[in-house]
Amino acid sequence: MSALKLDHVRKVYQSGDDETVALDHASxxxxxxxxxxxxxxxxxxxTTLLSISGGLLSxxxxxxxxxxxxxxxxxxxxxxEFRRTSVGFVFQxxxxxxxxxxxxNLLVVADFDKRDKKRSAARADQLLDELGLAKRKKNLPGQLxxxxxxxxxxxxxxxxEPALVLIDEPTSALDTKxxxxxxxxxxxxxxxxxxxxxxxxxxLRMTHYADRTLHITDGVLETx
Amino acid sequence: xxELRRRPGRFAPAGIALVLLTLLxxxxxxxxxxxxxxxxxxxxxxxxxxxxxxxxxxxxxxxSRIDSATVAEVEDVPGVEAAGxxxxxxxxxxxxxxxxxxxxxxxxxxxxxxxVPSPPAQIGDVYADRSLKAYGVKEGxxxxxxxxxxxxxxxxxxxxxxxxxxxxxxxxxxxxxxxLGSARPDAVLAPGTVQALTVTAVAGADxxxxxxxxxxxxxxxxxxxxxxxxxASLPGLEQQRTTFNSIIYTxxxxxxxVVSLFFALLTLERIGMYAVFKAVGASSRQxxxxxxxxxxxxxxxxxxxxxxxxxGASLVIPPQVPIQLTAGRAVEVAVGLIIMSxxxxxxxxxxxxxxxxxxxxx
Numbered sequence: 001m002s003a004l005k006l007d008h009v010r011k012v013y014q015s016g017d018d019e020t021v022a023l024d025h026a027s028x029x030x031x032x033x034x035x036x037x038x039x040x041x042x043x044x045x046x047t048t049l050l051s052i053s054g055g056l057l058s059x060x061x062x063x064x065x066x067x068x069x070x071x072x073x074x075x076x077x078x079x080x081e082f083r084r085t086s087v088g089f090v091f092q093x094x095x096x097x098x099x100x101x102x103x104x105n106l107l108v109v110a111d112f113d114k115r116d117k118k119r120s121a122a123r124a125d126q127l128l129d130e131l132g133l134a135k136r137k138k139n140l141p142g143q144l145x146x147x148x149x150x151x152x153x154x155x156x157x158x159x160x161e162p163a164l165v166l167i168d169e170p171t172s173a174l175d176t177k178x179x180x181x182x183x184x185x186x187x188x189x190x191x192x193x194x195x196x197x198x199x200x201x202x203x204l205r206m207t208h209y210a211d212r213t214l215h216i217t218d219g220v221l222e223t224x
Numbered sequence: 225x226x227e228l229r230r231r232p233g234r235f236a237p238a239g240i241a242l243v244l245l246t247l248l249x250x251x252x253x254x255x256x257x258x259x260x261x262x263x264x265x266x267x268x269x270x271x272x273x274x275x276x277x278x279x280x281x282x283x284x285x286x287x288s289r290i291d292s293a294t295v296a297e298v299e300d301v302p303g304v305e306a307a308g309x310x311x312x313x314x315x316x317x318x319x320x321x322x323x324x325x326x327x328x329x330x331x332x333x334x335x336x337x338x339x340v341p342s343p344p345a346q347i348g349d350v351y352a353d354r355s356l357k358a359y360g361v362k363e364g365x366x367x368x369x370x371x372x373x374x375x376x377x378x379x380x381x382x383x384x385x386x387x388x389x390x391x392x393x394x395x396x397x398x399x400x401x402x403x404l405g406s407a408r409p410d411a412v413l414a415p416g417t418v419q420a421l422t423v424t425a426v427a428g429a430d431x432x433x434x435x436x437x438x439x440x441x442x443x444x445x446x447x448x449x450x451x452x453x454x455x456a457s458l459p460g461l462e463q464q465r466t467t468f469n470s471i472i473y474t475x476x477x478x479x480x481x482v483v484s485l486f487f488a489l490l491t492l493e494r495i496g497m498y499a500v501f502k503a504v505g506a507s508s509r510q511x512x513x514x515x516x517x518x519x520x521x522x523x524x525x526x527x528x529x530x531x532x533x534x535x536g537a538s539l540v541i542p543p544q545v546p547i548q549l550t551a552g553r554a555v556e557v558a559v560g561l562i563i564m565s566x567x568x569x570x571x572x573x574x575x576x577x578x579x580x581x582x583x584x585x586x
Contacts (some may be wrong), residue, residue, distance in 0.1 A: 054585075056582040
């Protein structure tokens with residue numbers, strides 16, 4: 001079973017009489033432990049593709065299947081539940097909650113899902129331990145280094161044991177050396193959990209970390 | 225809730241505003257209750273369902289006069305179980321070891337009001353309202369009433385029996401007549417004349433029908449009203465209530481406005497964070513519940529602090545200011561502020577619902 005399957009997915013934005021096609025009949029498949037790099041210039045549709053894959057947006061046409069579930073027709077409420085249980089996100093600017101400790105930033109995901117508190121706490125501790133943050137779990141994001149914050153963000157993405165992790169421009173604000181360290185960390189963690197991942201990046205130097213690279217231009221996908 | 229604990233400073237502006245509004249509401253409410261209770265205690269305490277005045281008095285206890293013949297007519301009306309005479313004299317009282325005179329309302333009574341024992345047998349003995357303690361009045365003391373310094377002895381204490389903001393003194397009808405006569409020799413009343421009657425209707429009788437029957441039996445010489453109407457007819461009382469209540473309701477509205485503006489700004493500031501929450505699976509309801517809880521906790525903390533400040537203020541305010549903090553008023557302010565905070569924060573709901581989780585990416 002593939003982690004993600006897009007079949008002729010279109011996304012059209014309406015603005016008065018004008019139509020903007022952000023994604024045009026995109027079809028692709030990501031294996032259940034595959035890491036895919038999605039590369040394209042600004043405005044190419046890569047964020048739209050990522051958002052549709054993660055249930056943040058609904059497609060105008062086509063079919064989106066994540067871990068066997070066809071989410072194309074889900075209403076907003078079911079999409080919320082889907083995001084809570086089936087996908088993990090690592091956001092471009094990390095986006096940790098500034099007043100929560102590293103551990104609480106992980107637990108917040110479990111809280112939204114009303115999971116068993118004891119099990120969630122054990123999972124958060126385990127993830128932080130694996131990410132080398134056991135001694136930093138009580139620190140607030142402001143007390144962590146950039147790399148540590150990135151690791152907390154990765155931990156948060158894995159908190160709900162997702163079938164698919166979506167990573168948005170993880171190196172955009174970093175220099176090459178730090179960017180490579182972050183990519184290495186992400187890839188190591190994704191592989192360690194046999195999880196599928198899509199990494200959106202504009203930085204071609206980072207694509208070698210992925211199993212496969214897809215290019216997207218003007219909403220159209222092309223295999224590299 | 226964690227944010228409230230870790231970053232209390234962020235909520236300080238709303239908290240301080242709500243503390244001040246709580247203080248204002250409690251002080252205004254306390255003044256209203258103090259004025260209302262201090263003006264009407266003597267009438268509210270009456271045991272009868274009805275108060276009978278002379279018809280020319282226009283429901284003024286001070287102006288009313290009912291002679292003994294009319295009293296007898298009232299007592300004979302079917303449906304009347306008991307009718308007791310009531311008279312008052314508003315006088316200045318000299319308290320031993322105190323230079324300033326205290327304003328008192330000396331009552332003569334036959335039927336014991338709520339919380340007041342039967343009339344003292346001894347002429348010159350009176351029960352004093354506890355509020356007079358603030359003016360140095362003590363049990364066993366002799367107070368000198370009016371320009372003729374008519375002496376009365378305080379033989380016990382009663383509560384909530386003041387009249388027109390003057391401390392209540394309760395003696396028998398003879399004490400009242402003697403004190404009134406000494407203060408105003410021109411106003412000496414004929415024996416058996418009282419100012420009003422407190423009338424108890426027989427069980428099961430309709431008080432308004434009994435009131436009509438009394439006024440009919442006296443040939444229109446009396447005007448009988450329910451105790452509530454007698455209270456409402458006290459000069460200026462309704463106007464005071466309306467004025468104070470208008471200010472209190474406006475203050476509640478301002479509280480809702482403060483909370484709504486604060487949380488509207490806070491929500492605007494947090495759109496990015498809420499978008500991330502939604503992206504990782506939080507529903508609008510979950511996010512809004514957090515906003516609501518924060519508003520309620522801020523309101524509760526502000527209520528406690530504001531309540532303590534109001535309590536402190538009431539202790540240092542001089543006894544001449546009729547402020548009275550009651551549990552009922554505190555509950556009303558607490559419920560009102562929590563409702564207003566809920567409504568105020570609820571105005572952020574639309575903004576929270578409209579946050580697009582997709583905005584967390586790109």
